[in-house]
Amino acid sequence: xxxxxxxxxxxxxxxxxxxxxxxxxxxxxxxxxxxxxxxxxxxxxxxxxxxxxxxxxxxxxxxxxxxxxxxxxxxxxxxxxxxxxxxxxxxxxxxxxxxxxxxxxxxxxxxxxx
Amino acid sequence: xxxxxxxxxxxxxxxxxxxxxxxxxxxxxxxxxxxxxxxxxxxxxxxxxxxxxxxxxxxxxxxxxxxxxxxxxxxxxxxxxxxxxxxxxxxxxxxxxxxxxxxxxxxxxxxxxxxx
Numbered sequence: 449x450x451x452x453x454x455x456x457x458x459x460x461x462x463x464x465x466x467x468x469x470x471x472x473x474x475x476x477x478x479x480x481x482x483x484x485x486x487x488x489x490x491x492x493x494x495x496x497x498x499x500x501x502x503x504x505x506x507x508x509x510x511x512x513x514x515x516x517x518x519x520x521x522x523x524x525x526x527x528x529x530x531x532x533x534x535x536x537x538x539x540x541x542x543x544x545x546x547x548x549x550x551x552x553x554x555x556x557x558x559x560x561x562x
Numbered sequence: 563x564x565x566x567x568x569x570x571x572x573x574x575x576x577x578x579x580x581x582x583x584x585x586x587x588x589x590x591x592x593x594x595x596x597x598x599x600x601x602x603x604x605x606x607x608x609x610x611x612x613x614x615x616x617x618x619x620x621x622x623x624x625x626x627x628x629x630x631x632x633x634x635x636x637x638x639x640x641x642x643x644x645x646x647x648x649x650x651x652x653x654x655x656x657x658x659x660x661x662x663x664x665x666x667x668x669x670x671x672x673x674x675x676x677x678x
Contacts, residue, residue: 452605481665490651491606491668506665540605551596551666553605 450475450543452554460560461531468527469557471541476521479544482514485556486537494539497524531561564589566654568669575676583672585652588633592654596666597626597637600649609650610637613657624674638673642676 451474454494461467471480480497495503495516502514518524528535545552567586585595590637596611612619612626612635612637619626639646652669 491666493665493667495582496665550608550611553598553607555605556605558603 450477450545450552452543452552453547454540454554454557456557457555458558458560460562462562463532465531466527466529467524467531469539469541470516471524471526471543471554473522473543475542475545476483477545478517480524481542481544481551482516482524482526483540483542483553484537489539494526497526499514528559531559535559536561564667566652566667566669568652568672570672571670572673573675575638575642575674576676577642577644577676579642579676581642581646581674581676582636583630583634583650583674584634585654585669586632586634587654587667589654589656590633591656592667593657594655595622595626595628595635596653598653598668598669599650603648606651639674644676644678647674647676 453472455470459467482494483491484494485491493506494509494514495505497503497516497518499518499521505531513529516528536559538554541554542551569584593614597609598606599609602608610621610624610626612628614630618626623640628635650672653666655666
């Protein structure tokens with residue numbers, strides 16, 4: 449199984465600032481995704497991180513607010529821009545191995561915006 | 563049509579009992595149905611998954627039952643233990659080729675408490 453490391457694990461940020469979350473996978477993966485889990489809620493897909501090209505965003509999420517990079521097969525970043533208290537959530541990076549269908553999750557980044 | 567509806571929202575079971583969580587979907591194009599377990603402060607961990615070509619899959623104390631005609635699937639946890647206390651999510655997606663089960667649509671989650 450792929451091991452996914454996310455940094456930071458948690459942060460408290462001020463309104464109007466931006467935070468970049470890093471996701472590192474210990475092996476090459478085909479697909480990487482970013483999910484959001486609002487307090488006490490389920491998981492919602494933000495976007496698919498495409499290697500070497502622009503991410504594919506889901507309805508309700510835009511690149512200006514959540515810019516994503518994926519420079520290689522094992523690394524991706526998600527930036528939460530111009531933050532507001534409504535952005536307080538857990539942000540989760542996920543990855544899918546090249547040889548199987550299982551989707552692995554990192555421990556997430558707990559973000560609180562004051 | 564993209565929703566996955568999960569019930570119950572919370573569940574309390576005595577140690578040794580059977581925990582049952584149900585999910586329903588509308589999109590008949592879904593063909594991959596995983597269950598995830600999440601402990602507080604942790605990311606979800608894949609428990610077990612099923613494809614529509616089988617009606618049941620068992621791994622240890624965890625069993626998925628799948629009813630294609632009813633568009634429903636459920637997770638059964640046999641001999642439930644206090645260590646099973648966690649939030650459980652069902653999900654669904656459309657298989658898109660080797661190493662790509664596509665985007666997961668998650669249910670709302672069920673908080674399970676197993677009493678000693």
